[in-house]
Amino acid sequence: MSVTPPRESPATAALASQLGSVLRLAGMGAWAVDFERGEVSFDAYLLELLGAEPTEPPRLSRPSWEALVHPDDAARQKEHWQQCLRGERDDYRIDYRLRRRDGQWLCCVFRATVQGRSPQGLARGLVGSYQECPDTQRRQDNLQVAASVFTHAREGISITDPAGKIIDVNEAFTRITGYSREEIIGRNPRILQSGRQSPEFYAAMWKAISTRGHWSGEIWNRRKDGSLFLEVITISAVRNAQGVLQHYVAVFTDVTSERDTERQLESIAHYDVLTGLPNRVLLFDRLRQFMVHCQRRSSSLAVAFLDLDGFKAVNDQHGHAVGDQLLIALSRRMGEALREGDTLARIGGDEFVAVLVDLEGSEDHQPILERLLSAAAKPVALGRQTLQVSASIGVTLYPRDYADAEQLLRHADHAMYQAKQAGKNRMAMFDVAHDAAQASQRQNLADIRAAHEQDQFVLHYQPKVNLRTGEVVGAEALIRWQHPERGLVPPGQFLPVIENHVLSTVIGEWVIASALRQMSHWHAAGLQINVSVNVGARQLLDPGFAQRLQALLAAQTDVAPDCLELEILESSALEDMAQVSELMRRCQALGVRFALDDFGTGFSSLTYMRRLPAEVIKIDQSFVRDILSDADDLAIVQGVIGLAKAFRREVIAEGVETMAHGKVLLSLGCELVQGYGIARPMPAEAFPGWTQAWAAEHPPAPVAAPAPPPPKTDR
Structure with a gap:
């Protein structure tokens, strides 16, 4: 049996100091x-x-x-x-x-x-x-002083000859051990041995005394009456001037009561006072050890977070004393439901954690936790009354859930809330993949929020032109993320992340404010360009949107409100048509125009056109893209243009990839277009130069509109 050398305590240091004083007085x-x-x-x-x-x-x-x-x-x-x-x-x-x-x-x-x-x-x-x-x-004087210290010291002191026979002890020695001076003189200190220390322990102790001249540590000894006591002791070998061993001197203090107090404090620090179960501190200590064990054994463990259902009602109705008795009874019963080696800890009022170790199969935890659920749900008789609660359990498995101890507990806690929401008195498994997706979402949101705070977003502008007149009639503002590492990130890679988050409103309003400022710069430079911006569903359903829009318009007094056009998706208005319609009218009262974006992709486009007061209809690019080769898409585009004219709305086609697309659209009566066939989105500083180049290549030249082709009759 190996013995770890005891750590030095304050008592040990004090004894060493006392021994030093004795040795000093002896010269x-x-x-x-x-x-x-x-x-x-x-x-x-x-x-x-x-x-x-x-x-x-x-x-x-x-x-x-x-x-x-x-x-x-x-x-x-x-x-x-x-x-x-x-x-x-x-x-x-x-x-x-x-x-x-x-x-x-x-x-x-x-x-x-x-x-x-x-x-x-x-x-x-x-x-x-x-x-x-x-x-x-x-030396004689010093010996007299040393004798006085020896006699009156509070620590027990014994002196032996080189053979280990006791030749003198002080009064403190007799008081602590119960042996009188006459009883102990001539005896070997082994008379005090308790049997708690092994022969190997004493062999190591005497080896240290032989090689270093002294040894300090803790020893359990036995008094004359048979009771055990713990002493902190220092034993030193005393040699004469020639180096010959003369005596052994032992100085010790009884620290039994102090150690009992330490054990009580340790118990309070590591165990729940009410139930006697391990507390949070000891739980984490054991869990970390179990995790290391799992890695060595290539096994698994389960962390189960258990919350009692209905316990608060018991406390409220019967009082905390009864609630405490219920917790004690349930703790005992749930502990019996676990296997030897598993751990049940109480970490809060009615919260417990079970750690199941040495799991080989992926479902080994299931029957154990079912027993735990059953134990928690059985009625408990307390005096003349019977009480019953249940438990909701969240479970995560390590190393499938490869996290640290704190994260494992949080994951099990999250799963427990899922069990609560699913109806209580059941267990739920933590979904690692779902949590990873949520973590990724949280990180993406944090990155986007930081990008906004650090001004990493920029607007690019895609021109809108009138193919009949050659006039540049406006531009659509499209957000981009100028990422310091990834370069220019398109909106499809970050806008879906914030679609249902408050950040969509924050960034959406930043887009409006930035577009208004850009129009102010362009107008001051003599470039009269109207700009459209996309507005998300969350902004549309925000009751304060119109008021904030008014403030943004007021900040740019040199930009007429009708220069700003807000584009909304058909699907954005689906949740509350009446609310969106009312918001549009409030914004139009400020002078702002609206366009219905991606028209034709919704469930009831006619309804939207009739109920939403948009001035402009944008034909979705999915229909425009194939009008040169797909008769169905051509018919749809022709129909949308006809509807727009019937409802007296402007119509613009997006996704015009070639001038051939433009010619077909023009022949159908759609004059306004945008798309890669006209120009790709560009930084604001490039827009004035592009407009000049476009005007040079497409001077204004009104052309008579051709009659639209007759409707198809073979459909």
Whole structure:
């Protein structure tokens, strides 16, 4: 059985200090050499012997220390250090002289042992003791003082001979152990052994005393009355000037009550006071260990977040005392439903977490959690009344859900709420793929929000022209994302992300404001261009949209409101036709125009045309694209143009990819077009130059409109 050396506690440090005082009064002190740092350190006793101020640092560099050594002793002292450093010896005992502050020489016996070696075998340092060379009267005085400390110390002290036979103990020793001085003198300290420490423990302890000269730690011993006590003890070997072992001195303190208090505090820190179950702190500690175990065993574990259904009603109706009794009973019952090795923890009022370990199959958790559900739902008899609640459980499996401990608990919590929403008294599994999609959505929203805050969005403008007159009649503002890493991102890659999010309103209004500012710049430069912008469904259904639009228009007083055209999709108006129609009229009262975008793709285009007061109808590009080859699309386009004229609406075709498309549209009576056949969307600064080039190639030349072809009769 291996024993981990106990950590040093404040009590251990205090005992070490006490022992240091005893050794000092006996004319001994401690010192150390750090070869790697080139530093010699020592206790305050050496400062006193050297006549230095007690406030001076108890350390010197190697050169400073060697400068203190008597010239006749310096070579011998250096040689011992070099032998230890090179590995030629592990310890030594020599005496040499140090210069005091008053110029006199202080003779000391220095003992040292190597403390650790580098991979190359070089000693890292030395540690040891020193003692002033024999001075009978001074040592006699010190021994008298040491005897007084020995007698009256609160710590138990025992002294043995080299064979381990006790030759003296102090009053504190007899008080702590229950043995009188007469009973213990001549006995071996083994009489106190409790049996809790193994032979290997004591072998390691005596090895440390033999090699280092001392050992400190914790030992369970037994009093005369048989009761156990925990002591923090320091045992030191005492040698004479020639290095011969004379005694062993043990100084110890009974820390049993302190350790009991520590255990109680640890219990409070790691266990739920009411139920005795592990709390959140211990749960996470165990969960992390279980996760490491899973990785080593290639197994799985389940984290189940359990919330009691109806517990609040029990508390409200019967009081917290009854609620506590119910929690205690359910905790015991649910714990019995789990397997040995599983963990049930209470992390909140009526919230529990079960961790199921060593799962081999993907469904191994199912029967265990069903038992847990059943245990929570069974009636509980408390006195004369019977209470019943149920549980909702959310489950996630590791490593299928490859997350850290905190995330696993959050994921199980999310699944628990799904179980609640599905009707309670059931379990729900965390969907890793769905969560990944949600996480991606959250990240995309965060990126888009940051892009807006950092002015990464820009508008490009696609011209609208009148093919009959050659006039540039306007432009459609189309948003682009000037991404610092991905370059120019088209709207199809980010607008769907915010379609049902408040960001769609924020960015939509930014588009309107930016388009108005751009028109102001163009108008000031003599370029009279009207601009249309797309308005999403969320904006249309926002009661405050018209008021904010009025504020945006007021900010650009040099732009007439009728220069702005708002394009809405048929599908945007589907949710509340009456509300959208009313909003359009309020905006039109401000002077703004409307266009019905992608016309023909909705469920009831005629209804939209009749009920929505749009001035312009835009023929969807999906119909325009194939009018040169598809008779059906040609007929649809012809029909839309006819409807627009019947309802006295302007009509414009989008998606005009070639001038051949334009000629057909013109022949059908549609003069206004936009599309790649005219121009691709372009930055605002390129638009004036394009209009000049277009005007040069297409000077105004009114042309008589040809009669539209007769309607098809073979359909």
